[in-house]
Amino acid sequence: KRGRAQKMAMEWKLPYVRLLDATGGSVRTFEQIGRTYIPINPGTYGVEQVLCQVPVVSAVLGSVAGLPAVEACLSHFSVMVKGISQVFPGGPPVVKAALGYDITKEELGDERTQATSGVIDNVAETEEEAFSMVRQFLSYMPQNVWEVPPRAEPTDDPNRRDEKLLSIIPRNRRRGYDARAILNHVLDRDSFFEIGQFSGRSRLTGLARVNGYPVGAMINNPMFLGGSMDVAAGLKVIRLLQLCNTFHLPMVYFADEPGFMVGLESQKQGIVRAGAKMVCATYQTRMPWITFVIRQLYGVAGQCHDRPGGMFKRVAWPSANWGSMHIEGGATAAYRREIDSAPDPEAKRLEIERKLQALASPFRTAEAFNIEDIIDPRDSRPILCDFIEMAQETLKTQLGPTCGPSYMP
Template identity: 35%
Template sequence: MTSIAETSRADSTARRVADLARRREQAGAPGSPRAVARQRERGRLTARTRIERLMDAGSFTETDVFVRARPTGDEGTRPYGDGVITGYGTVDGRQVCVFAQDATVFGGSMGEAFGEKVVKIMDLALRTGCPVIGLNDSGGARIQEGVASLALYAELVRRNVQGSGVIPQISVIMGPCAGGAAYSPAITDFTVMVDGTSHMFVTGPDVIEAVTGERTTAEELGGARTSNEANGNAHFLAEDEDDALDTVRDLLSYLPANNRERPPEYAPPAPAGPADPALDGVVPDRPGLAYDMGEIVRAVVDDGELLQVHELFAPNILCALARVEGRSVGVVANQPLHAAGVLDIDASEKAARFVRFCDAFGIPLLTFTDVPGYLSGASQEQAGIIRRGAKLLYAYAEATVPKVTVVIRKAYGGGYAVMGSKHLGADVNLAWPTARIAVMGAEGAVSVLHRRELAAAADPEALRARLIERYETTYATPYAAAERGYIDAVIAPRDTRAHICRALRALRTKRVAVPDRRHGNIPL
């Protein structure tokens, strides 16, 4: 028989469980119906829906469900969660931590409790060594909480810096990201933006007009296309929110959980062998004609699959994640389709950041070279191409991961040195027979070296043609570099994949002793 005391305890427990269920229901609810409707009218998902679509089904565990904003005297303005959802779960079976700003609660603005939740989940990611993903949709700092809100932005940035090079950090901009809030995504490794619905800038159009009189729009200032094409603040452009979340999942598939683990490995699609014989005919006979470097890269990597980083920014250089024999590699390649593959300021900084990311997370570097050198001109010099172009030299020289370079065609001047040359520490350097490795191109060299002869010649054009041919066969060939050991092998284009596979296999046990120092001083 059940005693009165037992019945009383059961009833008390039932009431507490019911209260817990009620509070959980309140905590799981988004903002007001009006705010939710406004979010949907803008073509945006709610924060909880975004997490559900990103994570493996049923894997998400929410943290700090019952956290509320600091007391203000009005309990009705203290919803559970305080405008951000935090937690952990899996993506394709691999552990990640995530936070999603909820624009339907206080406009997604960051208050003290909001910030403490985000900092706490980032600390968990650091302790457990897993990637952290931020789904950003925020009006910025919560004005009514004053300096406490600003303090948490600084705390957040400090965690970004502590995690840099330790765990992958990915930001997805799915609405506004303005003011101080924009600097956290800028420090993370990759930023994804949604075309037409996301914006990222320090100062909004209204303030700019009030201060300077300049009229502009949020899209022009920091829309997804501006951030992907013009200033390089974003790395990926997504068509919609589902595409953005797919991009995150795809990106994670190439990355290790942290800097002490290897990237995931997959079964190679086929045994290493000669690539498509069509590679033998990719490079045009005339040195001035363009071709698509992407065609060469896709013929070498597994299944022709590339995940291009900064695809729309500085297109004269190609940076991408790919796989060779089922293992992740980082690809850096000059793109002759754009500005002949020249290295300018934007291309140098784009590639330098990518090289440093790959080095931080143990991803081997595969370089394809066809570069006429650094871009000359007053605008580039005045904008600091010496200092900013040196970033790429620094990044390659600093990198200790396996480095394999293939010179496809031009490798002139400083461009030869910077693009994964043996002198910057590359491990295996290969060249196609079409490679031209020299201080400068044949036409420029002949004009400098034989200026007087050409001026005195009866037929200067005929003499120029003979001198150019002699220069190209004597100096601008891969064999002069190979004689000195700067090139390890001159290979047939069709055999490129086989050589790269063998080189990467041999370099899997690479070890490098580094100087004992706090850190270097890259020319920022």
């Protein structure tokens, strides 16, 4: 039945929803059929095509192990129910046999490990809430890649200019702010559907609406790791980019990127290779993309706000600053010889940093046309609504599957 349902989704060009509460193979099967068998499952054949053609959702409603656990991730959106759902390749008896220690199924695979690791996107308190999340996710999506995402009846003024945007970014660059509030000030009010709240927390990602049109939306979260991209955030962003590119959703990015997360722990996690994947994933997209640089862009991670071709627009707020490296720290590296040879190295470092800071005005960058426009933050929503409206004609030319595989779980 699993394979039949998946085949129907492809042939009928309809979303595919899995309700999972099952385990995979069992050694009891060996006794029943009188032999062992090669682990293959025809029910998964073609899943890589399904993911590139129709929306796929997995709702985990109990303990799932083996293939059903993997199917939870073979989707564009997944949700589990707190207190009753667990996900693992092998349960406690398998862990005991393989590794020699006891563990409960809750400790092994409930939301405490699976949501924070990014295996499962969202967590619901009840099954009813899980079904509501499934419906909400699908409300932003087209039936298939041959259709334009559905527009809802607009309920928010496209020319709304919220005064709070003028002061929402602190003058002190070391202070954080409420990133979700910015989304609500600029996107259609209360339309942001967050995906992956508990993993990769330095970047908020999800779906939203702009004057009724569905979009992908993301913003750096300065309240976690200062908004720096770590491996987990990078993987979450890549999945959102691929989702939007596959299903023709414009991307809206509010950028405040201090750079890839540095330090020994980040190095051990493979941040450099994750960064390389992020660069490629960004350049492979073709959906319309608009970036608002709201505070900072630094290094290669900062570069990932930009795409060299296609329908791309970039504007900045007056609070923006940028560069290949931060002046603090970067000055010490670039001017090490001058600093070390000075009578007062600390005074020399501060002197150099002051000179460089005097060059850091975003208006100098705009004069050189290295940034297209610096805008009043209150104009962000009207500019965004105009861009998304214009993007609709471009989206119509992009309907159908993209060239090559467009989505990887």
